Amino acid sequence: MGSLPVDTLRPLDPDTFAADSAAIVDFLAGYYRDVDKYPVRAADLEPGRLRKLLPEAAPEWGEPMERILDDVRRDVLPGLTHWQSPSFFAYFPMNASAAGFAGEMLSVGLNVVPFVWVASPAAAELEGVVVDWMASLVGLPERFLFSGGGGGVLQGSTCEAVVCTLAAARDRALGRIGHEGIMKLVVYASDQTHATFQKGARLVGIPPANFRVIRTTAASGYALAAGAVSAAVEDDVAHGLVPLYLCATMGTTGLGAVDPVRELGEVARRHGMWLHVDAAYAGSAAICPEYQGYLDGAELADSVSMNPHKWFLTNMDCCCLWVASPAALNAALSTDPEYLKNVVVAGAGGKPQAAAIDYKDWQISLSRRFRAMKLWFVLRRYGAGGMRAYIRRHVAMAEWFERAVNADERFEVVAPRRFSLVCFRLRQPPRPSSEQSDDDDVNRELLAAVNASGQAFMTHFVVDGKFVIRLAVGGAMTEMRHVRDVWELVQRTAEQLLQRQ
Incomplete structure (x- = not known):
């Protein structure tokens, strides 16, 4: 053509x-x-290589697919x-995997945008099913399943999940102390915690000076020690600050260290902090019973995240975020303009049905992809x-x-x-x-x-x-x-x- x-x-x-x-x-x-x-x-790391190879302006008329793919082969692949x-x-x-690619093709091909229930009910419901399946596979407590009062959502990345949970924790705390207290809120993590938590804290308005990076040592396998967290928290409380959020990691980026979730959860409970468990990489391993012990104490957490696009054969992008209290997440992220309200949903004969999920209230953006399709394909196929x-x-x-x-x-x-x-x-x-x-x-x-x-x-x-x-x-x-x-x-x-x- x-x-x-x-x-x-x-x-x-x-x-x-x-x-x-x-x-x-x-x-x-x-x-x-x-x-x-x-x-x-990529053999050639010099910036500007591809710009030199491509025309300065887009073509006026469409070109054959064969010609475009020839350019990909000649100009793009060598720079990847x-x-x-x-x-x-x-x-x-x-x-990446054949099943993940097949699910992605269906997701892209159908191209639905399931931000509210009526925008694509089956897409929202399939997402609820696969996040429950994944929660059960990695051994999360019942409280993170929809049947247990919690629930999950597929975000694009851990970065998005972090910002959402930080916003939920912030609003929950400010509801107690007043919005003028935002300058008192403190976030805690280790020197092994991914830097996205510092970025997320800034995005939700936490002063950079209120982010505590707690040192780890070889003696603990570079895990975050609960005693060190307690000492930092107590010092902050003595200075009139308010402990907000604590991150525990299963499989840190640098060394793969594992933080003691139960011990950190007990510290978080004592001080009213939101506990997030970041299992972006190693959460996939928790489908194996021999690794589920690393999540011992997850019942004390407020949220857990893991990325099937890392080690679970699910093509980019796909991050599971589970929360124990969807209401806390929705309160921080929801909007309710008239044009986004669902038509009343009723069952056969006018009987009420299960609550509809508006996933726009579980994430930052309004528009969203049908990510559940590819994770469902991976689970079904393998x-x-x-x-x-x-x-x-x-x-x-x-x-x-x-x-x-x-x-x-x-x-x-x-x-x-x-x-x-x-x-x-x-x-x-x-x-x-x-x-x-x-x-x-x-x-x-x-x-x-x-x-x-x-x-x-x-x-x-x-x-x-x-x-x-x-x-x-x-x-x-x-x-x-x-x-x-x-x-x-x-x-x-x-x-x-x-x-x-």
């Missing part, structure tokens, strides 16, 4: 839709077939970091048993890598492995003090050289002043051979660096 003059443009012509969609599916199938042939990280590469070990995994096997396979790969690091005296594991994340570094051999170079420098060089090779991609963290290399296993296409290959690459690269010193 050639150019499309405006007077013949039919954007949803079924035949054109089928042909263009088939071309995209074929393109992606070829991409996944060959993704391991691309350098994992390939997150679905089997040798991608950076950040945390961002999973099943709980299949997903448990998937998680355990990645953990087994990380266990192997940890053993390999420990067996090589040139390296050290910096923190105990949690889930499928291994944090390690290269030791410097003993040298005279006059010749001793910085351990951090050699580890920076090691990571840079591995990533520059294009054969793998990892990221870093800094803990106790040490530069640490992170290997996060979790790709949908990653197999044991890829983990062995990256370890051999690390060893070879380290040997070359040490020989030059």
Whole structure:
């Protein structure tokens, strides 16, 4: 098909839709077939590369799909970091799957906007079903299910979930002390907590000076100690401040640390704080019974979040947020203009039905995507048993890598492995003090050289002043051979660096 003059443009012509969609599916199938042939990280990191390749203005007339895909292949793919590469070990995994893609296609193709019940009742109801399914799978208490008085919603990201829960906690507290008391509210987290909580606190009006970053230590496995939180809270109360919100994390970004949810929950209860459990990455592992103990004490929490788009084969974007009190969330986020009110819903014969859910009151934006479709497809297509096997396979790969690091005296594991994340570094051999170079420098060089090779991609963290290399296993296409290959690459690269010193 050639150019499309405006007077013949039919954007949803079924035949054109089928042909263009088939071309995209074929393109992606070829991409996944060959993704391991691309350098994992974008080879050219110089800003402005793509702008130089593309025209300065949009085309006047439409172009054939084949020509557009040729440009994607030639100009776009070389500038991508390939997150679905089997040798991608950076950040945390961002999973994709055939089932997730199929659900996403249906979601995008149907293109409904379920912000209020009548806007698409089945979309809202399916969302309620899948968040209840997920809550049960990860072992959350009944109070987070709709049947237990709580409920869940699919947000786009943890960042959105954090802002929503902070707003709910803020309004609940200000209802007690008055709105003029906002400058007294204090949020607590550890030095391992994701920085999105600091960003979220600013967005809801908490003064940056009222965000407490509490130090963790190697002795606790870098977990947030309840005693340290209590001491910080009591000091703030003595100075007339009001404890507002406490974050506990299951699987911190840097090291995979796990905070003691029950102990922190008891502190939060004593001081009337909102307790949020951030399980963005490791919450997926909680579908396995052996990891559900990490959520012990969740009945003391006000909210819990986890991201199926990280390690649960659900294509971006999809974050489960559960709250024990939907009313508290809705009070902070709801709007009720006449044009958004539902028509009265009645059952057969005029009998009342279950309460309708207006998910616009559970999130920041009004418009929302039909995310439930792709999570439902993943759960239906692979099943709980299949997903448990998937998680355990990645953990087994990380266990192997940890053993390999420990067996090589040139390296050290910096923190105990949690889930499928291994944090390690290269030791410097003993040298005279006059010749001793910085351990951090050699580890920076090691990571840079591995990533520059294009054969793998990892990221870093800094803990106790040490530069640490992170290997996060979790790709949908990653197999044991890829983990062995990256370890051999690390060893070879380290040997070359040490020989030059």
